[in-house]
Structure formats: structure tokens, C-alpha cells
Amino acid sequence: MERWGAVCDEEKGWKKGPWTPQEDKLLIEYVGSNGEGRWSSVSISTGLNRSGKSCRLRWVNYLRPGLKKSHLTPQEEGIIIQLHAVLGNKWSAIARYLPGRTDNEIKNYWRTHFKKRKPNCETKKEKRRILRQKLVHREQEQTNYSNNIHESPQACDEINIKKETDMGYPIVENNQFLPMMYQDTEFWFDFITADSYFWDELWGLDDVIVQNRGGTGGGCCEGDTIDYVQRGGYMS
DNA sequence: AATGGGACCAACCGCCGACAG
DNA sequence: CCTGTCGGCGGTTGGTCCCAT
Structure with a gap:
């Protein structure tokens, strides 16, 4: 732990490295x-020898009330996967859908679970082909269920995050507040896993996102994603 | 028991946009 | 309009823990 350990920035004299309980208390x-806010004033007001940036990060990622310390639930993981397909590496935006979770936490999760997976193009195509066949077969069974959730398969494709409310929550196409959905994460999870068309389209979007980002984005293998979801959100 | 690798986590860095002077 | 400051965000790094071999 010598990377940051009690090292002071030579120019500004800010302390770096892990925070002590005393520093947390001051913050x-x-x-x-x-x-x-006014993070740059923290050091002046408290005598804390930390940069404003460091104070903000510590507060947002660790000290802020309401943060969940538990592991991500399968429902939350599903939401992350789906939102990443829509939003890309907009971790802060994704975090807004998951109360008590930080962008850093989500970013770490994604990186750990999916970033390393370089999708093989041939395997990807083959899996998509197989998936489409399965979907056609399953469509009949799911029609009734899907109709209870939305009026058409295209409805989900058209989920459009237009703007944010005063609360910082996004508004979707039909003016429903997403927090109402994620308040019932079981519903949300069923919603996104039940509609295979939705997933298929999202993967296509994800491909576009990855391509547009010059391949530097955190795209994951779609086959892995559907396997992951169909396992109920658990990694094998 | 030793070790290698993956998962998880905390924290820093660099960049960018907003905004005030 | 220009410039400096600040806050926010995404990317990255490295330590620790755990488990399989």
C-alpha cells in the first residue's frame, strides 16, 4: 500500500491515499x-489536508448517506446490463437508476464482469442466429405476457430517455418515471428479461455504440449477456 | 502449504464543461 | 471574449481477499 500511503503531493501538499476514520469524521x-458542494473549501474549513476532488470522491462513493454496502442483486445487475446497452459507458447516468449505488461501483462491476470479454465475431453471429430462431419459437408463448407489459414489441425498442426530472430521474417515452419501475425491481427485471426482442435490439444498439466509440467501449458479448440473464443473473 | 488468477474495491488521474470574474 | 477555477465524469491503477489448483 505504498502507492498512496501517506504520500503528500509535493506541489500542493495534499495528502493522498486511503482515508482515515478521523478524516471521514471531519468530512x-x-x-x-x-x-x-464547495469542496475546495473543505480543507480550509476543516483543516483536512485533502484536495476538493478527493473530498468529493470520498463523500460520493463512500460516505454519502443511503449508499448500499451490499453486493449488487441479480435484478440490479440486469438493470445495469440493459442500461449499458442503451447508454454505453455513462456510469453516472446508469447510477441514477440504481438508488444507493455509485457510478464507481457500477463501473467496477461492469469492468470486472464484462470488459475483459472480447466477443468473437463468428461466435457472436452464430449465437444471434440461434437466438433469433429460439425467439420466433417462443414468441407465441410470450405474446400474452408481453401484451400485459406493453402494447407492441417495438414499444420497448422505442424507450427513449428524453430528459431528466427535477429529481434527476430520467423520463421515458410514455412519461412514466423509471424510479417507479425500479422501486419494484422484480417487475423491472421481468420486464427486461421477458422481452427477447428488446434484448436483441439492444444488442444491436450496443454494437453501434461500441463501433461509434472506436471499439473502446465496454461492450460485452451478447451471447454471454443472454446466458447471464437466463441464468437469473448469476455468473457461471 | 504455496501460488496463481479472478473478483472486488478504493482512490487517483486527466479531461471537459460550466461559470464567474 | 478570455482565462482561471471548480465540479463532474470516465478511465485506470494497484491492493486485498478468496478460491481453485
Whole structure:
């Protein structure tokens, strides 16, 4: 742990490295009395020898009230996968859909589970072909269920995050607030896993996103994704 | 028991946009 | 309009833990 350990930035004198409980206490007290923001003032007000950036990061990722310390649930993982297909590496945007989760946490999760997977093009195509066949077969069975969720398969394709509310939550096409959906994550999970057309289209979108980003994005193998979801969100 | 690798996590870095002076 | 500062974001790094071999 010598990378940051008690090392001071030579130019500005900011301490780096892991935070101590005393430093956390000072930061919590500062935010409690001054609110979030004005991070550059933290060192002046509290005597904390940390940069504003470091203070903000510590607060947002670790100290902020309401943060979930538990592991991501399969439902949350499913939401992340699906939102990543729509939003790409917009971790902060994805995090807004998952109360109590930070962009850093989601980013770490994605990187750990999917970033390393370089999709093989041939395998990818083959899996898509097989998947399409399966979907045609399953379509009849799912029609009734899907109709209860949305009016047409295209409805899901057209989920369009137009803007955000004052609460910072996105609004989707039909003016429903997504938080209402993720308040019931079981519903949300069923929603996104039940509609195979939706997934198929999202993967196509993901391909586009990856291509547009010059291949530097965190695209995952679609086959792995569907396998993952069909396992109920557990890695094999 | 030793070790190698993957998962997880905390934290830093660099870049960018907004905004005030 | 220009410039400096600040906050936010995505990318990256490296330590720790756990498990399989």
C-alpha cells in the first residue's frame, strides 16, 4: 500500500491515499453543516489536508448517506446490463437508476464482469442466429405476457430517455418515471428479461455504440449477456 | 502449504464543461 | 471574449481477499 500511503503531493501538499476514520469524521461534519458542494473549501474549513476532488470522491462513493454496502442483486445487475446497452459507458447516468449505488461501483462491476470479454465475431453471429430462431419459437408463448407489459414489441425498442426530472430521474417515452419501475425491481427485471426482442435490439444498439466509440467501449458479448440473464443473473 | 488468477474495491488521474470574474 | 477555477465524469491503477489448483 505504498502507492498512496501517506504520500503528500509535493506541489500542493495534499495528502493522498486511503482515508482515515478521523478524516471521514471531519468530512461528514463539514457536509453536515455546509451541505454538498464547495469542496475546495473543505480543507480550509476543516483543516483536512485533502484536495476538493478527493473530498468529493470520498463523500460520493463512500460516505454519502443511503449508499448500499451490499453486493449488487441479480435484478440490479440486469438493470445495469440493459442500461449499458442503451447508454454505453455513462456510469453516472446508469447510477441514477440504481438508488444507493455509485457510478464507481457500477463501473467496477461492469469492468470486472464484462470488459475483459472480447466477443468473437463468428461466435457472436452464430449465437444471434440461434437466438433469433429460439425467439420466433417462443414468441407465441410470450405474446400474452408481453401484451400485459406493453402494447407492441417495438414499444420497448422505442424507450427513449428524453430528459431528466427535477429529481434527476430520467423520463421515458410514455412519461412514466423509471424510479417507479425500479422501486419494484422484480417487475423491472421481468420486464427486461421477458422481452427477447428488446434484448436483441439492444444488442444491436450496443454494437453501434461500441463501433461509434472506436471499439473502446465496454461492450460485452451478447451471447454471454443472454446466458447471464437466463441464468437469473448469476455468473457461471 | 504455496501460488496463481479472478473478483472486488478504493482512490487517483486527466479531461471537459460550466461559470464567474 | 478570455482565462482561471471548480465540479463532474470516465478511465485506470494497484491492493486485498478468496478460491481453485
